[in-house]
Amino acid sequence: MQTLLPLRLEDLCFEARGRGIIQGISLEFEAGSRTVILGPNGAGKSVLLRLCHGLLAPTSGRVVWNRSGAANGRHRQAMVFQRPVMLRRSALANIAYGLKLAGVGRSERQARAQRALEELGLAQLAGRFARVLSGGEQQRLALARAWALEPEVLFLDEPTANLDPAATREIEAAISRIGAAGTKIIMVTHDLGAAKRLADDIVFLHEGRVLERAGATRFFKGPASREAAAFLQGELI
Amino acid sequence: MNAVRRLLLAALLAAAHFAALPAGAQQKFITVASTTSTEQSGLFGHLLPIYAKKTGVQVRVVALGTGQALDVARRGDADVVFVHDKPAEEKFVAEGFGVARREVMYNDFVLIGPKSDPAQVAGGKDIVVAFGKIRAAQAPIVSRGDRSGTHSAELRLWKMAGIGLAAARGPWYRDTGSGMGPALNTASSMNAYILADRGTWLSFKNRGELTIVVEGDQRLFNQYGVILVNPAKHPHVKKELGQAFIDWIVSDEGQRAIAGYKIGGEQLFFPNAKRG
Amino acid sequence: MGAGAQALTHAAELLVTLDPGLVQIVSLSLRVSFAAVVIATLAGLPLGATIAVARFPGRQVLIVILNALLGLPSVVVGLAVYLLLSRAGPLGSMGILFTPSAMVFAQAILVAPIIAALSRQSIEDAWREYEEQLRSLGAAPVQAGLTLVWDCRFSLLTTVLAGFGRAVAEVGAVMIVGGNIDGVTRVMTTAIALETSMGDLPLALGLGFILLSLVLALNAAAQVIKEAAQHRYG
Structure with a gap:
């Protein structure tokens, strides 16, 4: 099968109520690395992620996948949201639901869902109802639901923003494992700690524009832009 | 109304029909449009079981004002009318909606x-x-x-x-x-x-x-009359069953049943059907 | 003895002796309204879900109309259905005027907008929460609609009950299309109207108490189920 990546953004713009949220972004995401989109609140990070995933349509510009008709291959991408949305059914059934929509046959669904739960350390919660799980467990379940789809690209929007440190560690460990298994990770965060722990390379976003694109080590050592430097200093920009 | 909507409506009605079907087999019945006075005085509660026992035919009474009862019959929604407004009844027959008016009783x-x-x-x-x-x-x-x-x-x-x-x-x-x-x-x-x-x-x-x-x-004086709805106007009218009921109510037996209805010893209606 | 106390005594007597006339009337009330709600749900729920999830021109107008239909006077529905089912009307050949079927039909028309409008509201609220997730998983609109209906099942239970309450409590429509025929189309509400017009107010009120208790019991049961389910499923 032809791979989805690289993903190319061509002069992408997005306006809402006359305000330019994303103002002319051109970028390319290669397979393999874990890319973190970093920036202060309101920089347009989440919107950019949704444009990439196809949840929003750009006002102008294009999102181009290597394989044409990638929208039909939606299940080759997956997304985990800041607040996990769980269906009123068991943890296992939540994962199986995603697989069903991806066209996975009934018999295979159960096995794959079970494997995904085990992978995220949730096997003992399989029969529990998803909505009564703790926030950390729900987010891990959301990750399991995404992982079960065996996506080529996994988008993550502030996946640990609402979690306590222990839950955050578990999620980040899982993201690392998924990345290591060959899935392209594209994660949005405004949390410097998370970015340092997970990023191979950084896209620094500010007021709807990409100010910097660099390897993580280089970026954290010496950012090129004044805004990125200020952000790293913990200033409010 | 286009065909699809008509079809949906028909399906809906069929479902309604099915859902509300009473458990027992469908009994033979006629529909009588009558007045609140006959229904609410309890006369029908007295008469109809006697008639049902004799013939096995259920008489379904829709109790309305006389004007409304005649309108319902004009639309063909009843087999027999049993009301008390002589001029209006005669007009109803004259217009061709009723076959013949028979006087039944008075109070x-x-x-x-x-x-x-x-x-x-x-x-x-x-x-x-x-x-x-x-x-x-x-x-x-x-x-x-x-x-x-x-x-x-x-x-x-x-x-x-x-x-x-x-x-x-x-x-x-x-x-x-x-x-x-x-x-x-x-x-x-x-x-x-x-x-x-x-x-x-x-x-x-x-x-x-x-x-x-x-x-x-x-x-x-308050005269009650009974009229068969004209089958020539409304072919679905149950002519035989309706006529049988009218024949019974003006017969000696029916008239005796009317006279036999009393509240607290007081007779409510006085049969006065002419021999036909 | 006041009217209220007399009414209670009447209600108790009817219940204790399990008056056969009463049993028939109550059972017909429940059967007719149940059938009407089933039909109204089959029609109203998909409509509500579609309006909640789909975006199309005229959607806002449709919502306003649906909400307005919540206040549809039952006599108007009764009259319209009467004209439709009357022998002289377009569906007269079915011959179901003055039968329980006609009452089911009228009540279904009365209740369908309630189910559609209220389910639209709860499903749209859920859609706001679920939309991105479901679209991300690749759910087609119909699939998303079905998923939302299933996930809202407990609040939709309340919606259906509201519809049942309206159906079982209305008198205008069933009076006109049913005709309040003793033993055939007489239900709780038309029996109450009849007793009222015969001046037997305590008996009418007693029947009212019974109707109220039935509706109350049903709602209490639904509430218990809903609470338990909410606790379990979150």
């Missing part, structure tokens, strides 16, 4: 009023004089106002008393537009006069201060 109207009797009509034998006094005293009177047989009778009495309602109308004249029972409830709660049929009055429980103030005038 009488009574003037009901509060015991305090503000118009000083109690004990009188002349209903037209009583109406004149009510008008003169502007004592409150409740009218059915619903084109029922009782309403027609009331309007005839005003005319006989030489009172033009259009001009004389005032707060004393309460036009309620309701059935006999609701109108009696209204009269009871405001201590007003009201023209009622004796049958409904006898079976009415919420009398309060009301009592009969005028009765026995021959102009209060």
